Amino acid sequence: AQSVTQLDSHVSVSEGTPVLLRCNYSSSYSPSLFWYVQHPNKGLQLLLKYTSAATLVKGINGFEAEFKKSETSFHLTKPSAHMSDAAEYFCVVSDNAGNMLTFGGGTRLMVKP
Amino acid sequence: KAGVTQTPRYLIKTRGQQVTLSCSPISGHRSVSWYQQTPGQGLQFLFEYFSETQRNKGNFPGRFSGRQFSNSRSEMNVSTLELGDSALYLCASSLVWDASIGELFFGEGSRLTVL
Numbered sequence: 001a002q003s004v005t006q007l008d009s010h011v012s013v014s015e016g017t018p019v020l021l022r023c024n025y026s027s028s029y030s031p032s033l034f035w036y037v038q039h040p041n042k043g044l045q046l047l048l049k050y051t052s053a054a055t056l057v058k059g060i061n062g063f064e065a066e067f068k069k070s071e072t073s074f075h076l077t078k079p080s081a082h083m084s085d086a087a088e089y090f091c092v093v094s095d096n097a098g099n100m101l102t103f104g105g106g107t108r109l110m111v112k113p
Numbered sequence: 114k115a116g117v118t119q120t121p122r123y124l125i126k127t128r129g130q131q132v133t134l135s136c137s138p139i140s141g142h143r144s145v146s147w148y149q150q151t152p153g154q155g156l157q158f159l160f161e162y163f164s165e166t167q168r169n170k171g172n173f174p175g176r177f178s179g180r181q182f183s184n185s186r187s188e189m190n191v192s193t194l195e196l197g198d199s200a201l202y203l204c205a206s207s208l209v210w211d212a213s214i215g216e217l218f219f220g221e222g223s224r225l226t227v228l
Binding site: 032036041043045106 | 205
C-alpha cells in the first residue's frame with residue numbers, strides 16, 4: 001500500500017524568502033511522485049512530477065523537488081516566495097499503473113508581505 | 114482549448130436523495146478519474162475510467178457509482194445520500210491511462226451539500 005505524509009499542515013513565509021514544504025512517502029514499488037497546487041475555489045494544477053529519471057525535478061513557477069529514496073522524501077522548494085504562491089499544496093504518490101493517485105493531507109502556504 | 118468541465122458546480126440535496134454529477138474531459142482525453150475532497154478525509158480516489166471501462170475503484174461504498182460514455186464524458190452517481198457525502202467532487206482527465214506518463218488535468222469540481 002502507498003501513503004503520503006505532509007509534515008506541516010500550515011507554513012507561513014515572508015515574500016521573497018525561501019519556501020520548503022515537506023513530504024514523506026511510503027510505497028512498495030518504485031513510485032511516481034507529484035506535487036499539485038490548489039488555489040481557492042479552483043481545481044488542482046500539476047507543479048511537477050518525478051518518474052525515476054533525474055532526482056531533482058524542476059516544475060512550473062520556480063518550484064523544484066528532490067527525490068531522496070534513502071529518506072523516502074520528496075520535499076518541495078522555491079528560492080523566493082511570491083504573494084501569488086499562497087495556496088494549498090499536495091504531495092501525491094502513484095505506485096501502480098493507472099491514474100489512481102494517493103494524496104497527502106495538504107500544506108497551506110501563507111505568504112506575508 | 115477548453116479544460117475539464119464539471120456540472121453542476123454547486124448543488125444542495127437532502128439525506129436519502131440521489132445525485133448525478135457530470136464531467137466532460139478535455140477533447141481527445143480518454144481517461145477520466147474522480148476524487149472526493151473533504152476537510153476531514155482530504156482527497157480520496159473514487160474511480161477511474163478509460164475507454165468506457167472502469168480500471169480502478171477506491172474504497173467507497175456501493176452507493177457511489179460511475180460510468181463513462183463513448184464520447185469519454187463521465188458521470189458519477191451517489192444514491193441514498195448521507196450527511197457525510199457533503200464534499201467537493203473533482204474530476205480529472207488524461208490523454209493516457211498512466212499518471213507516470215501523462216498528466217492529469219482537474220476540473221474545478223462540483224460542491225455537494227447534503228442537508
